[in-house]
Amino acid sequence: MPAPSNSHKRPQDPFFKTDDDGMEILHFLQNLQYLFFLDEIEEDSRKIKELIRRARDSTSVSWCYALLNKNSNLEELTFEEVLKSFQAAHISHKPQWKLWAEFLELKQQGTIVEYTDAFTRKTLGFSPDTPIPDHILLWQYIAGLKEPFRQRVLSVDPLNLSTAQKAALGEAWILEQQQIEEATTAFRRNYSTSTGPNHDKLMQRRVTKTVKNRRHPTSKLLCFNCNRPGHYIRECPIRSQ
DSSP: OOOOOTTSOOOOOOOOOTTOOSHHHHHHHHHHHHHHHHTTOOOHHHHHHHHHHHOOSHHHHHHHHHHHHHOSOGGGSOHHHHHHHHHHHTTTTSHHHHHHHHHHHOOOOSOHHHHHHHHHHHHHTSOTTSOOOHHHHHHHHHHTOOTTHHHHHHTOSSOOHHHHHHHHHHHHHHHHHHHHHHHHHHHHHHHHHHHHHHHHHHHHSOEEEOTTOOEEEGGGOBOTTTOOBSSOGGGOTTTTO
């Protein structure tokens, strides 16, 4: 994955405050998610260890001890499980916390348009008093993208949330047009293959002429003398006997 732009300053190590009211915890997780993206940390075990290492307040220490006592092997846990446990131990009753948890879990499931709309709705739910920093919004949006949209967005310069969303939507439009063109080409190829042999067989049938020079397959003819198909009455073998 290409290195992020140097125009975005790397956040300092975020630590909890013992007397926090929950907002510091939200900022802590925002920066933690940003660090995961910058350092390309994808393994759950590394994310869990990073979360535990940076948890510093009294509530978090108690939570860490409880987590480690209950689970001797962190390799068996997923980061999602640990994050939910962390939420339950802290301020999970606060609406802002629930909104942030949903924001973290937001990933592209369907189209780019659907993902971008869902992302925008989630960000609008945050209080103006506790806005999400611009660099967090940007990297959270990129982290939720599927390939090849993510790589396309990372190549944009300048890179901000607006240009990232425009690049992703533009790439989605290009891929859609390519799929339509490929489907059309495949349909034409299949149509040509399926109709060609049938057309040849039809032309190879024995035909006869009427006074109007129309061409008819002999299988459609019916003799009025013997009531058998395949010939005119003047060609009837019974009549000539």
